[in-house]
Amino acid sequence: MTRPGATTTPHGWTFFRQWLKNPLGVAAISPSSPQLARQMMSELPRGARRVIELGGGTGVFTQALLDHGISPSELLVLELNEELHQHLQKHFPQVQVACADARDLAELASARGFGPEAPADAVISGLGLLSMPKATQQAILSAAFDCLQPQGRFIQFTYGPANPVAKEVVEALDLNARRGSFTWWNVPPATVYVYSRRVSRAIPPRSMR
Template identity: 85%
Template sequence: MDRNPHSALAQTWTFFRQWLKNPRGVAAISPSSQQLARQMMSELPRGARRVIELGGGTGVFTRALLEHGIAPADLLVLELNEELHQHLQRHFPQVHVACADARDLARVAIAHGFHGETPADAIVSGLGLLSMPRQTQRDILGSAFDCLQPQGRFVQFTYGPANPVAREVIEELGLNARRGSFTWWNVPPATVYVYSRRVSRAIKPRSMR
């Protein structure tokens, strides 16, 4: 994994080019900062081994997860943008990388062995949930928790201080939402949120659509 300045500049340009093509689909104008990546990693459950990443982008969180100790074979990354998907495949050839919509996570997870008896310990998300319709949020989070073990965590960042997931979605899925750390050193500044199941109200598995 190349960490030289030229590689970082190339990643920034790759990300910015995709933002120019689709500013609503790509939530930021530059990749996430290393500080934000560290804050996201700090919210992983202790001893987390299997992780799913949503919205891999240029691989800032992917690289951080590998450096955190997640084995490539135990990491599944979804990226809907085809150019960014190809970028991830080139730079992380041993990681499971899928070009797919996060709403289809359950199907993708089954195909890559991250479902059923081998669920993920955590999901790290770089998706722009704040700008998504409520039903899309519900579909993504519902599918995500179908792939998590009972004590698993969904770790999300958002721009600004507000919870990016609608209160109605949190209540419908029976989740707890906890605000984590905030960093000014991201463009734009970002806040980390952590979602988990309520112990007293476990989510029933949804039938596959």
């Protein structure tokens, strides 16, 4: 019996081959499971229309976003690995797919129609943030929130229960971090985290007596 998420499909072998070439640059040995994709989609803001995906891989989340109702023209996918980038372009010809570093997202998104005049509702991330230096984490999240509307969400999965973004980064960017769902049906098991901007509560003026 094959476990969910095992690398037996063509997509799985494409992903596994890239992991063998660069185990530090590819976060897992197999693509994300369908259950994890559903859990990621469940964290999208209600009515979300415009989405950016970071680390598209073989397209598990890309397909889930399209199945969720996101229009191909309203989806921007970044993938730094050239072979995976070509794989995504081949399988999702109507989606904007860029071979680019997530730290350069703000400039790229503006050029692709996701700038301040038309911000995204959410950023879905398959990047291995947990293994990245704090400075890299901060650069990526800062660029992502520059592309999000004020109530937008950054949705990330990680292996294990710990928050993948350093506390110092969350504080520096003035973010809220919320732990979402956990799935065993992924290789390895994964947890979803959701990040959003903190919203200061207005202090009502004191009445003068």
